[in-house]
Amino acid sequence: MTARCPVDHTAATAQAPGLRVVHRSALRTGMALVRDPFRALETLPSTGDIVVTSVFGQPTVVLAHPAPVAEMLREGRGTWIKDRLTQRTADVFGRGLLLSEGxxxxxxRRLLNPGFANARFDAYANTMRERTAAAMARWPARGTLDAAAEMARLTLDVAVRTLFGADIADRDANRVAEAFAAVSDFVASPIGLLPFDVPRWLPLPVIRRYARAIAELDAVVxxxxxxxxxxxxxxxxLLAMLLAARDEAGGLSDAEVRDQAVTFLLAGHETTALGLTFxxxxxxxxxxxxxRLHAExxxxxxxxxxxxxxxxAAVFEESLRLYPPAFALSRENVQDVVLAGVPIAKGTVVVAPPWTLHRDPRWFTDPLSFHPDRWSSPEHVAPPLGAYLPFGLGPRKCIGSRFAMLEAVLLLTGIxxxxxxxxxxxxxxPLQPAITCRPKGAVRLDVRVRHPSA
Ligand code: HEM
Structure with missing residues (x-):
């Protein structure tokens, strides 16, 4: 065993009965990731259930089995925090809900939960229907569109109106779209993947574009x-809630309001847009x-x-299964820990990839087929806890999951x-493995209006 190995491997197999714990060299992992990261994630279960490796010198464990995934994500004692690569996006998200700890x-979370209470959903639904109708009025009677760009535009419009009570000008929508693309490019770049921070003043195009993106987001928000x-x-x-929020510790500072607003602006539209695009x-x-969708x-x-x-709803759930926008969730342990019987040294990055779990034939029959009925047929058997987690799991589960499901169903049926x-x-x-899995080109649809005379 090497000095950097995060797992006491000799003991591991015996301590995790039924789970295959496997060591993989940094070289093999690196080559697989460079060749085709999504294929590498998909084929992981054939390597092992818990794969111990290293990525750019960072000790890393990848979980390809639902049991350790559920164990890690449901832990609430503070052993696991968002990992160092995820923390790096603090330049963008600040210490908003996505990245704060403890x-x-x-x-x-206590202050923001009321924004996602039932009482608000009727108003959200009205806005979602109305904005979809407005978008459809702009779509041509016949023509070719990029679904990814259209869905990003529409979900951003919905997010800004529901969460911020405002209209968004085309110019600002474009600035947000361009900024998110620049942030994703940075995260996916070799610099974004290094296990240490690269000075932001380095005159590299990817860093400059990233810095400009943050300035653009700050300006819009x-x-x-x-x-x-x-x-x-x-x-x-939500913005009214942020500004009025008070508890025994007082209200939110301007910087805290900014961090939450950017977090919700980005987290609140990009993922839903991708699920709808797919x-x-x-x-x-x-x-x-x-x-069948038209008939319904x-x-x-x-x-x-x-x-x-x-x-x-089943179509959207299946879309999130086959193409989970948040394709890999990561954590880092602040102390030595035993996970599913496997001892893991402090400071290891542990990855729980929905992309891997959602495409594993042990939990989903014919996993590479798009098959919405798997969610609604009478024979439907719920997958084990941790095998289907498009919105995450445990205390850090997505705060907007119900909002996203409502939005997806109303937008899809409105279209x-x-x-x-x-x-x-x-x-x-090809998909870009960054914060989310975004298509690197247009997802082209030939569209035509259904009732031209209506
Ligand atoms: C299909 C759409 C969506 C998907 C797939 C998705 C996915 C996720 C996932 C996987 C997490 C957990 C990340 C982790 O454990 O590391 C998360 C957290 C979060 N999501 Fe979503 N999300 C979606 C929609 C939304 C929407 C609509 C909002 C806001 C309106 C939102 C706001 C957030 C926030 C603020 C967090 C951090 C929660 C916390 O740490 O307490 N998301 N999301």
Missing amino acids: DAWRRQ GALVRARRASDAPGED ALFELGRRPDLKA TDAAPPDAGHEAFPFA ARSHDWTSVDDTLP
Whole structure:
């Protein structure tokens, strides 16, 4: 065993009965990641259930079995924090809900939870329906669109209106889209993957673009916050809550409001946009499934609640299974720990990749097929805890998961009510492994309006 090995490997196999603990050389891991990172994640279970390796010199353990994943993510005693690569995005997200830890995180989550209470969902649903109708009015009667760009635009519009009670100009929407692309490019770059911080003043294009992206986000969010502070109407949205939030420790500082606002602006739209893009792509090459979505949509009144659309919900759940936007969740242990019987040294990065777990034939039959009925058929058997986790698991589970499901169903059915579409290409463009898995090119759809005379 090398000095850097995070696992006492001789003991490991015996201590994790039933789980295959495997060592993999840094070289093999590096080559697999460079060649095709998503393929490397998908084939991981054939290597082992717990794979001990090193990435750019950083001791790393990858979990390819739901049991250790659930054990790690559900732990609430503070052994596991967001890992150092994720923490690096603090330049962007600051100490907002996504990246804060311990008491600071608990306080924020308590203050923000009411923004996602049931009472708010009717108002959110109205905005989601209305913005989808507005987007459909802009779509051509016939033409070719990039689903990824369209969905990012629409979900950003919904996020800004529901969470910030504001309108977003096209120019600002483009600035946010460009900024998120620059942040993703930085995270996915070799510099973003180094296990130490590279000075931000280095004159490298990827760093410069990253710095500009942060300045753009600050400008857009700063303007939203200033407009609200100057307004007579305090509003009832998330931003109003942030500005009015008080507990025994007082209110949120300007910097805290900025960090939360950027966190919600990005986390609140990009992931949902990707899930919808992948769903539209799959439906666009499966006329049988699209016909069922159209039938379900046509049978319901325009203001129907999301309960009226179980098939649309199953389509989105399946999209999040096959293409989980948050494709790899990572943690780091602040002390030595034993996970699923395996001792892991302090400071190890431990990765729980939904991409791997969601595509494992042990938990999902025919896992590479897009098959929404697996979620709704009477024979449906729930996968084991930790095998399906598009929104994460445990105390750090996504605060916006119900919002996202509501939005996905209403947007998908709003689109289906208005338009028909087919996918131009048989395959997706290559995906970029960054904070999320974004397509590196357009996801082209041929669209046509369904009821031209209506
Ligand atoms: C399909 C859409 C979405 C997906 C797939 C998704 C996925 C996730 C995942 C996997 C996590 C946990 C990360 C971890 O454990 O390391 C997370 C956390 C989070 N998500 Fe989402 N999310 C979605 C939509 C949303 C929306 C709509 C919002 C806000 C309106 C949001 C806000 C957040 C925030 C603030 C956190 C941090 C929660 C905490 O640490 O307490 N997400 N999300």
